[in-house]
Amino acid sequence: MIIPDITIAVDGYSATGKSTFAKLVAKEFAFLYLDSGAMYRAVTLFAQENGMIDADANIDLDALKAALDKGLDIHFEHTEDGCKTFIGERCVEKDIRTMGVSSQVSPVSAVAFVRNFVDDKLHQFSAAGRVIMDGRDIGTTVFPNAEVKIFMTARPEVRAQRRFDELVMKGENPDMEEVMKNLQERDYIDSHREVSPLSRAADAYVMDNSDMTLHEETVWMLGLLQGKFGILE
Numbered sequence: 289m290i291i292p293d294i295t296i297a298v299d300g301y302s303a304t305g306k307s308t309f310a311k312l313v314a315k316e317f318a319f320l321y322l323d324s325g326a327m328y329r330a331v332t333l334f335a336q337e338n339g340m341i342d343a344d345a346n347i348d349l350d351a352l353k354a355a356l357d358k359g360l361d362i363h364f365e366h367t368e369d370g371c372k373t374f375i376g377e378r379c380v381e382k383d384i385r386t387m388g389v390s391s392q393v394s395p396v397s398a399v400a401f402v403r404n405f406v407d408d409k410l411h412q413f414s415a416a417g418r419v420i421m422d423g424r425d426i427g428t429t430v431f432p433n434a435e436v437k438i439f440m441t442a443r444p445e446v447r448a449q450r451r452f453d454e455l456v457m458k459g460e461n462p463d464m465e466e467v468m469k470n471l472q473e474r475d476y477i478d479s480h481r482e483v484s485p486l487s488r489a490a491d492a493y494v495m496d497n498s499d500m501t502l503h504e505e506t507v508w509m510l511g512l513l514q515g516k517f518g519i520l521e
C-alpha cells in the first residue's frame with residue numbers, strides 16, 4: 289500500500305508500547321522513526337553523570353542550561369532494529385533505559401528550556417519528512433499539523449507488566465511495586481506539568497492496546513490509513 293509522505297504523531301502514557309508500534313509502522317510503510325523520549329532520557333543521563341541533578345531530582349538549572357546552550361550533541365543513528373541514541377560518539381541506548389534514568393526523566397522533561405532544546409533537534413531530524421515520531425506532545429506541540437495522530441493507552445497493570453518484562457529482558461532486577469510507582473508518577477508529572485503536558489490532541493485516534501497483539505495493532509493502523517487516504521487495496 290502506498291502511503292503519502294505524511295507525518296504521523298504517536299502520543300500516550302508511559303509503557304503503552306508507543307515505540308514498538310511506531311517502529312513497526314515505520315518498517316511497514318518506510319517511514320523514518322524518531323523516539324522523542326530518548327532525547328529527554330539522554331539529557332537526563334547527561335545531567336546525572338555531570339552532577340547536575342541530585343537524588344531528590346533537584347536540578348542545577350544554570351549548569352544544565354549552559355551545557356545545552358553550548359550545543360550538547362545528542363543524535364540518533366539508524367540501525368536495523370530502529371534508532372540508537374548517541375551523546376557525541378557514545379552509544380547511550382542501553383544506559384538511558386534504566387530505572388535510574390526513568391525515575392528522574394519526568395522532572396527534567398518538565399523544564400521549558402529542555403523542551404525547547406529537544407523540540408529544535410526533533411525538527412532538525414525530521415526536516416526531510418515522512419516521519420513517525422512518538423512521545424507525549426508530538427500531536428499537540430511538536431507537530432500540531434501532523435496528518436495522522438494516534439493516542440495510545442492501556443490498563444496500568446498491563447503497562448507495568450510490560451515495563452517489568454522489558455527490564456528483566458535487559459538484565460535488570462526490577463521490583464514490580466517500584467515499576468508501577470514509577471509509571472504512576474511519570475503519568476502524573478507528564479500530564480500535569482505547565483509546559484506541553486501530555487494530553488490527547490482533539491483530532492487524535494485513540495488506541496487502547498491492553499488486549500491487542502502487535503499484529504492487531506498493525507491491522508488497526510492499516511485500516512486507519514486506508515480509510516483516511518481512500519486506499520482500497
Ligand code: DC
Binds near residue numbers: 324328329397
Ligand atoms: O517515552 P519514554 O518513556 O521513553 O519517555 C521518557 C520521558 O520523557 C517521559 O516520562 C516524559 C518525557 N517525554 C516528554 O515529556 N515529551 C515527549 N514528547 C517524550 C517524552
